[in-house]
Amino acid sequence: MNDTPAVASAMARSYKYGFVTPIESDTIPQGLDEEVIRLISFKKQEPEFMLEWRLAAYRLWLEMTEPNWSSVRYPPIDYQGISYYSAPVGNPGTVALEDVDPALLATYEKLGIPLDERLTLAGVAVDAVFDSVSVATTHQKKLAEMGILFCSMSEALQKHGALVHRYLGSVVPPEDNFFAALNAAVFSDGTFCYIPPGVRCPMELSTYFRINAARTGQFERTLIIADEYSQVGYLEGCSAPQRDRNQLHAAVVELIAMEGAEIAYSTVQNWYPGDAEGRGGIYNFVTKRGECRGDHSRISWTQVETGSAITWKYPSVILRGAGSSGRFHSVALTNHHQQADTGTKMIHIGPNTSSTILSKGISAGHGHNAYRGLVKVLPGASGARNHSQCDSLLLGEHCSAHTHPYLEVKNHSARVEHEATTSRISEDQLFYCRQRGLSNEEAVSLIVNGFCQEVLRELPMEFSVEARKLLAVSLEGSVG
Amino acid sequence: MNILEISNLHVAVMDKPILRGLELELKPGEVHAIMGPNGSGKSTLANLLAGREECQVTAGSVFYQGENLLVMAPEERAGKGLFLGFQNPVELPGISNVRLLKEAFNARQRHRGLPAMDALAFRDHLDQRSKRLGLSGEWLLRPVNVGFSGGEKKRNELLQMMVLEPRLAILDEIDSGLDIDALALVAEGINAMRDAQRSMLLITHYPRLLDLVHPDHVHVLMEGRIILSGGMALAQDLEKQGYGWLEEVAT
Structure with missing residues (x-):
């Protein structure tokens, strides 16, 4: 395949979520010190333990150095040049839907996420996070009737402080890594879910993250607890305006599944990827980890990563409970100058634990795509099983794909399998589709869709349709 | 107007001349069969008509329903009914x-x-x-x-x-690898598709399919040119005698 520069530039990628909402924001000055952390905690009227936790994390962070082991490359981040809190004026925290600024409602409407409960997708409850704060959470009442807590992290800290205190940081402690420590110090909001024992959540829960303000970072924390024998599906989506400067998004997600519980977490990541020359875009440096704490619990991560200038994340599962299982299904697409270093860690601690990894990487343009995954079987994990499959698809001559599987097996009864393939879209496949009337772009998009099919079918229906469209849009300009 | 009009067509693949002065005309509703030994250029002709990039035209012209086919992208040809x-x-x-x-x-x-x-x-x-x-x-x-x-x-x-x-269907060895029953089904399908407007170009090694389809014209492609044209009788001759006796005609 040739990627003729003239054609590629004529087909500059269309990022349809690149608009800015003109809204007055309460943005604190750029820079980070203990005063800033106190200010964030004060603005959010947090319980005392949170401020202490944040300050301890901040002091840890000061001692840590930014990791450089991944394959992604970027100029040094000026942590003093970021504003760590920006909230639309008049929305100090979660308010009743009727009181949400119409400009914000219109923004989410435009993003395809109507917050009016009558208009929302059937069976999906949404927590809408705008810059540093949650601006609305839908269907709370209906969920509360079943004992399900679904609210912003700010609200959870006010109303369910003890629960938050018990679980926050129990899967991803602040000392885990540089960005986790930074997040613990400055996180401003996020989503909290608690599913009581035996309850099957009747709708998909979701969070939609929107970065709007310039020169801010978004640091949110999501905490999901599925109590014994409960079940929940969760989805996150995200987007940001088109800007020439890079913006940092450093989130932490913690999942806890108790005995017999099941959490399915899906991500459709569409942060602004930067332009065709690699200017701007989001740095998506995220720590996501779930713990199968109870026996026979299950956690699955499904991700479709098409956005961001840099994606750097390894949604992982700690398989502590006997017979627990973890799954990771991923599609990561990099076009133009995007970089992705993503994968998973499956840590087998309990006996008869199992994990499945299915990773599909697509590189186009000058995209750089790396799968990095660790399967670790500890001595106690008798009968542990893992199957990993990592496939890479290359479009064009200037992109790259790498696979870095790490296996550490300390129990002889464990069975661990790894398969990897790298392929190119063949001229024959393209010609076949074009002979059937599809344009070159349609043909590439169809073939890429086929390549990702096994992952896409793991997504809830509506999102799988959305993900297919996103893949098509993200490939624009990738073929001559 | 002719569905297909090929004049003095010369085509090279990777700089090697394959078609050398091919002439062919298809009228609406006609079914033509092209036979020929391996390497005579049958598939090159099919690929060229569909718009495959490796087939470089060095001389000649191809008109499809009165339009210059050679300037169209593969999907445009498909859109205009070429299959x-x-x-x-x-x-x-x-x-x-x-x-x-x-x-x-x-x-x-x-x-x-x-x-x-x-x-x-x-x-x-x-x-x-x-x-x-x-x-x-x-x-x-x-x-x-x-x-x-x-x-x-x-x-x-x-x-x-x-x-x-489609308006024009080019079937490249649609009969190869088929058992007798499958061949009958395929022939039935082809016959069901015949009408006064639709033209077909069947590329085949064997007359078996032609016995079931009865093309209007049978051509022999050798050395990059059509060296002989006729009806079903020609196909039957080829079955009996092979291509050897035609080598003189070709050169």
């Missing part, structure tokens, strides 16, 4: 037959300025045709050509032709 049934159809992992057929059908609709057919109506359109070829509904959900036997691949090509209803 190639591939000799070796490629696998498309993860894409179901029904999905490809729908995308292809709607691409054709778009090209004709027609709206996409709704899912139910398309399903009907498809079911009628797949039944005729003995292909089950479950089969339609399998990924395109993945793990198909040779015969299944050929029937799949024919199904695509029946769904897309």
Whole structure:
């Protein structure tokens, strides 16, 4: 395949979520010190333990150095040049839907996420996070009737402080890594879910993250607890305006599944990827980890990563409970100058634990795509099983794909399998589709869709349709 | 107006001359068969007509329904009703037959300025045709050509032709790898598609298919040119005597 520069530039990628909402924001000055952390905690009227936790994390962070082991490359981040809190004026925290600024409602409407409960997708409850704060959470009442807590992290800290205190940081402690420590110090909001024992959540829960303000970072924390024998599906989506400067998004997600519980977490990541020359875009440096704490619990991560200038994340599962299982299904697409270093860690601690990894990487343009995954079987994990499959698809001559599987097996009864393939879209496949009337772009998009099919079918229906469209849009300009 | 008009066509593949002064004319509704030994340029002709890039035209012209075919992109040719049934159809992992057929059908609709057919109506359109070829509904959900036997691949090509209803169908060795029953089904499908407007170009090694289809014209392609044309009698001669006796004519 040739990627003729003239054609590629004529087909500059269309990022349809690149608009800015003109809204007055309460943005604190750029820079980070203990005063800033106190200010964030004060603005959010947090319980005392949170401020202490944040300050301890901040002091840890000061001692840590930014990791450089991944394959992604970027100029040094000026942590003093970021504003760590920006909230639309008049929305100090979660308010009743009727009181949400119409400009914000219109923004989410435009993003395809109507917050009016009558208009929302059937069976999906949404927590809408705008810059540093949650601006609305839908269907709370209906969920509360079943004992399900679904609210912003700010609200959870006010109303369910003890629960938050018990679980926050129990899967991803602040000392885990540089960005986790930074997040613990400055996180401003996020989503909290608690599913009581035996309850099957009747709708998909979701969070939609929107970065709007310039020169801010978004640091949110999501905490999901599925109590014994409960079940929940969760989805996150995200987007940001088109800007020439890079913006940092450093989130932490913690999942806890108790005995017999099941959490399915899906991500459709569409942060602004930067332009065709690699200017701007989001740095998506995220720590996501779930713990199968109870026996026979299950956690699955499904991700479709098409956005961001840099994606750097390894949604992982700690398989502590006997017979627990973890799954990771991923599609990561990099076009133009995007970089992705993503994968998973499956840590087998309990006996008869199992994990499945299915990773599909697509590189186009000058995209750089790396799968990095660790399967670790500890001595106690008798009968542990893992199957990993990592496939890479290359479009064009200037992109790259790498696979870095790490296996550490300390129990002889464990069975661990790894398969990897790298392929190119063949001229024959393209010609076949074009002979059937599809344009070159349609043909590439169809073939890429086929390549990702096994992952896409793991997504809830509506999102799988959305993900297919996103893949098509993200490939624009990738073929001559 | 002729459906296809090829004059003095010279084509090279990787700088090697393959077609050398080919002449051919197809009128609406006509079925032509092209026979010839291996390496005579039959598949090059099929690929060239479909717009494959490696086929470089060094001289001559090809007009399709009065328009210069050689300047059109492959998808434009398809949009204008030119269909190639591939000799070796490629696998498309993860894409179901029904999905490809729908995308292809709607691409054709778009090209004709027609709206996409709704899912139910398309399903009907498809079911009628797949039944005729003995292909089950479950089969339609399998990924395109993945793990198909040779015969299944050929029937799949024919199904695509029946769904897309082209003006000109070029079938490149649609009969190879078929057992007798499958051959009869394929021939039946081809015959069912014949009408006063639709033209077909059948490329084949064997007269077996031609016995069932009865083409209007039979041509022998050798050394990059059509060296002899005739009717069914010519095909029968070739079956009896092979191509050897024609070598003199060719040179």
